[in-house]
Amino acid sequence: MKRVAIQAADFDVAAELAALEALGGGGVASFIGVVRGEGGLIALELEHYPAMTQVQVDRIVEEALARWPLLGVSVIHRFGRLVPGARIVFVGTASRHRTAALESCAFLIDWMKSEAPFWKKEHFGDGATQWVEARAEDELKAKGWKS
Amino acid sequence: MADLTIVYFAWVREAIGRDEERVARPAPTASVADLVATLAARGGGYAEALGDPARLRAAIDQRFVPLDTPIGDAREVALFPPVTGG
Numbered sequence: 001m002k003r004v005a006i007q008a009a010d011f012d013v014a015a016e017l018a019a020l021e022a023l024g025g026g027g028v029a030s031f032i033g034v035v036r037g038e039g040g041l042i043a044l045e046l047e048h049y050p051a052m053t054q055v056q057v058d059r060i061v062e063e064a065l066a067r068w069p070l071l072g073v074s075v076i077h078r079f080g081r082l083v084p085g086a087r088i089v090f091v092g093t094a095s096r097h098r099t100a101a102l103e104s105c106a107f108l109i110d111w112m113k114s115e116a117p118f119w120k121k122e123h124f125g126d127g128a129t130q131w132v133e134a135r136a137e138d139e140l141k142a143k144g145w146k147s
Numbered sequence: 148m149a150d151l152t153i154v155y156f157a158w159v160r161e162a163i164g165r166d167e168e169r170v171a172r173p174a175p176t177a178s179v180a181d182l183v184a185t186l187a188a189r190g191g192g193y194a195e196a197l198g199d200p201a202r203l204r205a206a207i208d209q210r211f212v213p214l215d216t217p218i219g220d221a222r223e224v225a226l227f228p229p230v231t232g233g
Contacts, residue, residue: 033233046232047156047157048156048232049154049156049206049209049225049227051154051209051223052206052209052210052225055209056209056211077232077233088233089232089233109233110233112232112233113230113231113232113233114229114230115211115230116230116232116233117156117206117225117227117230117232118230118231118232118233119156119157119227119228119230119231119232120231120232121157131157131158131228131231132231133229133231134228134229134230134231138233139229
């Protein structure tokens, strides 16, 4: 099972996990990214490259499927204006082996951070805005999976 | 040959003030960096957005590429800051 969704809408975590559990592998790992409301942040605006996002996330998922024995992978990434507490991203993997499920889940979220065409802009209560800067350590983490 | 489409994202888009434009196709051997230099030379928002290529990343026909990649017969070049998804 392979599911990639790039959407504005929220997602149903229980339903996503249930679909992975139903594959019968016995092991499901997941990661959920949520907007933090630190420093007076009132919203996070996620921009993406529509013509590229789906195909690029597909490539990342294919890479995970090639590296680990997985029964299923789900990746959901939202775009648009998200408020603190809102879910941004879901990564779920299912496997007969817990190491495969856990490692591939970590790989997928690391690669989503540095290889998927999304950009975050922070909006603060005082009207200020700021584009989030890419973190060198995120790029290093993604590179770490390439060796 | 058809014009080249350039798309911009995030602060590159904001500084330039548009998300897409078409330009006369550069020579096939011209690289993305050459295109960036040509656009930056327009000044104003272009210079602000594209004046420091080290801050930029690029894609050719929806694939990430290093800035020294030749544009060749590509249809679309995208210019943007390092991605911050996830």
